[in-house]
Amino acid sequence: MRYVKWTFYTLIALTVFAFLHYVLPQHDIVRITNTDTRRIDFGENSIFWASPDAGTGAAQATRDVKFIETIQQNGRPMVYRNEDTGWIWPPYFKFNSYNLQTEASDLRSTSADPRWVVVTHYGWRNEFFTIFPNAVAVRLAEGPNERIIPWTNIVILTLLAVAGIMLRRMWRQFRERTLDPLFGTAEEVWEDAGDRAGAARRGARTSWGRFKAWLRSLGS
Structure with missing residues (x-):
């Protein structure tokens, strides 16, 4: 990638x-x-x-x-x-x-x-x-x-560079203030849901084990 x-x-x-x-x-x-x-x-x-x-x-x-x-x-x-x-x-x-x-x-x-x-x-x-x-x-x-100095190109390229730097800073601030907390919350929710699912699976396995043990006690 x-x-x-x-x-x-x-x-x-x-x-x-x-x-x-x-x-x-x-x-x-x-x-x-x-x-x-x-x-x-x-x-x-x-x-x-x-x-x-x-x-x-x-x-x-x-x-x-x-x-x-x-x-x-x-x-x-x-x-x-x-x-x-x-x-x-x-x-x-x-x-x-x-x-x-x-x-x-x-x-x-x-x-x-x-x-x-x-x-x-x-x-x-x-x-x-x-x-x-x-x-x-x-x-x-x-x-x-x-000797010809391309002043027009220098001014335009300088303005474009300044605009690019400002846009990059604005994007980084937007990502840090909006996207990162949003994705961080979503990741936490996803991890919490995964933890609950894992706990449920473990609980189900424990309950099934207890049920099988009860069946075996009846047979004995």
């Missing part, structure tokens, strides 16, 4: 880690090479795409999606989608995808004369499932080696 318990806890921890890694903001220093709009037919991976841009029609099986194409410092390509998140999850309240596309277009550069930019995004890039991170902000970087 110990292995089952720790396996269960590990799965929960991995799920929480993956969830936070997906929704919390991340920062990449890249060089923008192109901006584009493509028609996308959504399939099994539709859960990894945001809702239509604010003010447009309802969600459909196919629609235009804006993309920002970049090159990372190691020379590998990275493509971001540029979609509004609106008021739904995750709560980035992003309504400026058109403005962001314009800013990204203005920051394009070549390898001969690179302009490094910081792209803030959430989500993952997976080529097999055709998943793209969603860019939420872009700005000119101080340089390719700019």
